[in-house]
Amino acid sequence: MLDFQLSEEQETLRKTVEEFAREVVAPQAFASDESGEFPYEVVRQMGGMGLFGLPFPEEYGGMGGDYFALCLAIEELARADSSVAITLEAGVSLGAMPLYRFGSEEQKREWLPRLTSGQALGAFGLTEPDGGSDAGATRTRARLEDGEWVIDGSKSFITNAGTDISCLVTVTAVTGLGVGGRKEISSILVPVPHSGFRVSKKYSKVGWHASDTRELSFEDCRVPEENLLGEPGRGYANFLSILDEGRIAISALGVGLAQGCLDECVAYAKEREAFGYPIGRNQGIAFKIADMEMRAHIARLAYYAAAAKMLAGRPFKKEAAIAKLYSSESAVDNARDATQIFGGYGFMNEYAVARHWRDAKVLEIGEGTSEVQRMLIARELGL
Amino acid sequence: MNIVVTVKQVPDTWAEKKLDPSDMTTDRATVDNVLNEMDEYGVEEALLLKEAHGGEVTAVTMGPDKAVEAVRKALQMGADKGVHLCDASLHGSDALQTASALAKVIAPLNPDVVIVSSEASDARGGVVGALLAEYLGLPQLTLARKVTADPGGGTVTIERQTDNGYATVLGKLPVVVGVIEKINEPRYPSFKGIMAAKKKPLVTMTAADAGIDPGSAGPSGAYSEVDEAQPRPPKAAGQVVKDEGDGGAKLAAFLADQKLV
Numbered sequence: 001m002l003d004f005q006l007s008e009e010q011e012t013l014r015k016t017v018e019e020f021a022r023e024v025v026a027p028q029a030f031a032s033d034e035s036g037e038f039p040y041e042v043v044r045q046m047g048g049m050g051l052f053g054l055p056f057p058e059e060y061g062g063m064g065g066d067y068f069a070l071c072l073a074i075e076e077l078a079r080a081d082s083s084v085a086i087t088l089e090a091g092v093s094l095g096a097m098p099l100y101r102f103g104s105e106e107q108k109r110e111w112l113p114r115l116t117s118g119q120a121l122g123a124f125g126l127t128e129p130d131g132g133s134d135a136g137a138t139r140t141r142a143r144l145e146d147g148e149w150v151i152d153g154s155k156s157f158i159t160n161a162g163t164d165i166s167c168l169v170t171v172t173a174v175t176g177l178g179v180g181g182r183k184e185i186s187s188i189l190v191p192v193p194h195s196g197f198r199v200s201k202k203y204s205k206v207g208w209h210a211s212d213t214r215e216l217s218f219e220d221c222r223v224p225e226e227n228l229l230g231e232p233g234r235g236y237a238n239f240l241s242i243l244d245e246g247r248i249a250i251s252a253l254g255v256g257l258a259q260g261c262l263d264e265c266v267a268y269a270k271e272r273e274a275f276g277y278p279i280g281r282n283q284g285i286a287f288k289i290a291d292m293e294m295r296a297h298i299a300r301l302a303y304y305a306a307a308a309k310m311l312a313g314r315p316f317k318k319e320a321a322i323a324k325l326y327s328s329e330s331a332v333d334n335a336r337d338a339t340q341i342f343g344g345y346g347f348m349n350e351y352a353v354a355r356h357w358r359d360a361k362v363l364e365i366g367e368g369t370s371e372v373q374r375m376l377i378a379r380e381l382g383l
Numbered sequence: 384m385n386i387v388v389t390v391k392q393v394p395d396t397w398a399e400k401k402l403d404p405s406d407m408t409t410d411r412a413t414v415d416n417v418l419n420e421m422d423e424y425g426v427e428e429a430l431l432l433k434e435a436h437g438g439e440v441t442a443v444t445m446g447p448d449k450a451v452e453a454v455r456k457a458l459q460m461g462a463d464k465g466v467h468l469c470d471a472s473l474h475g476s477d478a479l480q481t482a483s484a485l486a487k488v489i490a491p492l493n494p495d496v497v498i499v500s501s502e503a504s505d506a507r508g509g510v511v512g513a514l515l516a517e518y519l520g521l522p523q524l525t526l527a528r529k530v531t532a533d534p535g536g537g538t539v540t541i542e543r544q545t546d547n548g549y550a551t552v553l554g555k556l557p558v559v560v561g562v563i564e565k566i567n568e569p570r571y572p573s574f575k576g577i578m579a580a581k582k583k584p585l586v587t588m589t590a591a592d593a594g595i596d597p598g599s600a601g602p603s604g605a606y607s608e609v610d611e612a613q614p615r616p617p618k619a620a621g622q623v624v625k626d627e628g629d630g631g632a633k634l635a636a637f638l639a640d641q642k643l644v
Binding site for chain 2: 009012013016019020045048049050051053054058063064065069
């Protein structure tokens with residue numbers, strides 16, 4: 001029969017990150033949310049704990065764990081602070097994972113140790129001002145000239161590309177036309193900073209304030225021909241496979257946020273009194289919290305199940321889409337209910353639930369919108 | 384350097400601490416138990432000494448079956464070996480018996496430095512470290528907020544925290560060093576550390592293995608005894624300082640009185 005009990009090591013890892021999130025991450029969350037400053041010190045400590053190396057083998061500076069271990073860490077961080085959690089998620093699954101999966105041995109040796117130690121961050125530039133989910137709309141171009149790729153174009157909503165420790169951006173670009181005039185899209189590594197590469201100032205976002213999100217522009221940006229990542233023309237296909245597993249990680253992030261809302265509400269409902277007794281005694285509140293628990297629980301099982309399939313080497317596209325979709329919607333639902341339970345305080349930024357509420361929405365958008373997830377699930381059903 | 388660090392499993396810092404009314408010992412069954420927070424500083428300092436001078440760190444504990452988790456945490460943080468002194472006859476030992484038992488385990492390890500923290504958050508006696516040094520016949524450097532070792536010269540120098548500042552104290556190896564929480568920032572175990580800890584040697588010893596006289600162990604051989612206990616009284620009302628233009632001075636006087644400034 002199925003058993004979703006964590007192993008002793010997984011539970012120890014989860015507890016360790018939970019402790020770190022409570023002691024180090026949570027206390028800085030409000031201030032960095034207010035200032036929008038990137039949490040360098042937290043990231044440095046996460047690097048020391050090996051969180052950026054969790055799913056990578058030791059030969060590349062990794063921890064020899066797996067993708068599920070990464071998800072557990074992301075979930076625990078997101079209970080406290082989504083900006084920190086997304087920094088890890090994007091750093092690993094978008095920054096380092098494409099290199100690990102598709103890079104040459106030389107590229108891996110050159111870049112991975114820095115990324116897996118958390119000393120430096122990598123970013124992935126896919127989405128453009130004119131489209132994210134639509135590969136055909138890619139307008140960034142790269143042409144070969146004298147043994148160099150010359151890149152021109154721009155990318156939107158890119159995480160981790162503009163920090164002081166950002167060292168690499170992997171960019172998808174049209175490198176030619178394939179059969180039937182379809183755009184041939186390849187991935188190219190751009191060490192940053194780099195001439196011809198610019199990052200915009202930070203976006204003003206609804207949530208994820210302390211996460212580094214920028215618009216990137218490439219203008220006559222030249223890198224050596226050998227900076228091609230993987231096979232030419234496979235850039236988009238490769239990236240789609242990365243996105244499938246990334247959905248499990250985003251699901252874990254959503255579960256963390258949903259759980260964070262729940263933690264806050266359980267404590268508050270016991271402590272906050274109205275009409276002479278704790279508000280948790282009112283079914284109007286208690287049932288809301290019961291629903292929050294139910295959503296967090298089911299969402300967690302959904303990502304555990306998707307991860308189990310993925311690690312067993314079985315197809316997991318549908319399960320990953322379901323997990324991502326259900327978790328992100330649960331995160332939004334729990335955040336909405338949590339702010340409601342907190343009443344006026346739920347609208348005050350210094351309360352964690354208010355921050356969770358602002359941080360939740362993007363989960364229904366980033367790394368594949370809810371509509372894209374539904375499309376994927378329907379497609380898997382043959383529709 | 385051969386470094387030994389003592390660790391203890393205690394009820395979670397935030398849990399309500401109670402005595403088991405049947406034998407007046409700490410109730411460990413109804414609460415989450417964790418590595419004594421102060422001991423994390425001891426483990427960290429031991430690891431820093433090892434990283435600076437080479438050698439080996441052995442984490443030693445005495446306690447019931449579950450107490451092995453405290454040693455395991457030290458191994459996950461980076462200690463090399465663990466020793467768990469575990470015997471039902473030791474249940475209910477007082478500070479003297481505990482220190483004497485720990486000394487029996489530690490002495491054969493021939494440590495250069497034994498690191499202890501200033502107290503455990505359950506009993507808060509704060510004397511086991513000092514007693515251990517006596518039983519081991521070693522000098523003790525206590526309340527260390529900084530430790531510098533010179534294995535070549537055979538010495539350890541500490542900055543000893545005092546009310547007004549610090550004193551520099553030098554001791555000859557082998558030595559017992561008591562550390563305070565100002566000394567470092569304990570690391571969190573990495574996943575590699577967690578995985579590696581499983582393969583590290585961890586020895587479980589009985590009282591007989593350690594050469595502890597069965598007659599001297601447990602409550603019957605204890606030098607102290609808990610007759611009765613009262614729950615902590617409810618928090619008393621604070622002192623209100625009314626500001627009549629001299630509020631700041633009054634506050635400062637209050638804090639100075641409490642030795643907080």
